[in-house]
Amino acid sequence: GESVGLHLPTLSVQEGDNSIINCAYSNSASDYFIWYKQESGKGPQFIIDIRSNMDKRQGQRVTVLLNKTVKHLSLQIAATQPGDSAVYFCAERGSGGYQKVTFGTGTKLQVIP
Amino acid sequence: DVKVTQSSRYLVKRTGEKVFLECVQDMDHENMFWYRQDPGLGLRLIYFSYDVKMKEKGDIPEGYSVSREKKERFSLILESASTNQTSMYLCASSFLGREQFFGPGTRLTVL
Numbered sequence: 001g002e003s004v005g006l007h008l009p010t011l012s013v014q015e016g017d018n019s020i021i022n023c024a025y026s027n028s029a030s031d032y033f034i035w036y037k038q039e040s041g042k043g044p045q046f047i048i049d050i051r052s053n054m055d056k057r058q059g060q061r062v063t064v065l066l067n068k069t070v071k072h073l074s075l076q077i078a079a080t081q082p083g084d085s086a087v088y089f090c091a092e093r094g095s096g097g098y099q100k101v102t103f104g105t106g107t108k109l110q111v112i113p
Numbered sequence: 114d115v116k117v118t119q120s121s122r123y124l125v126k127r128t129g130e131k132v133f134l135e136c137v138q139d140m141d142h143e144n145m146f147w148y149r150q151d152p153g154l155g156l157r158l159i160y161f162s163y164d165v166k167m168k169e170k171g172d173i174p175e176g177y178s179v180s181r182e183k184k185e186r187f188s189l190i191l192e193s194a195s196t197n198q199t200s201m202y203l204c205a206s207s208f209l210g211r212e213q214f215f216g217p218g219t220r221l222t223v224l
Contacts, residue, residue, distance in 0.1 A: 043117075043203050046212045089155070089156070104155065105153070
């Protein structure tokens, strides 16, 4: 909701520039990673995912990079638009069993027109 | 498109009331989840269910219970609402551990 963006790190980007949102994950055994976008007043929305056997995956205007060595995930948004303004969460899923998903606290992206 | 619906967008209840939050998904997903979202704390898992009549505690189950009598429906119950349960509640569903699809959320205020 509207209060989701409070207390979060904020990335301000000029419209048309590329955005890079970073995420450090904690579990070296995680085998699946997801990026979500949450606009004000809405539930999180799936953007893109990547499995641990990949380093890079591209979607429409978005690219996810995975560096397992340093347990780092990034989301790149090309030609950022005002509609990209939102809170972005990464999520990691542990391997085996139920495969619990752990969400990061999020980064707020502000696009400056 | 997957659709996850929640019974209410906004809800105001009084301390001590029993509260039911309903969630329905239309994609035949096995897994369903209830989270609460608070500023600075992110999404915290309350309960999840991986099949009808099955439930597992998440990270913060105290003060909550759940019910899953049908595959498409997962209910969150606050037996006796307290002010510290004021929050945004998000329901999600997924297929076999894949990405979760979220509902729009219910903003619950307990007075």
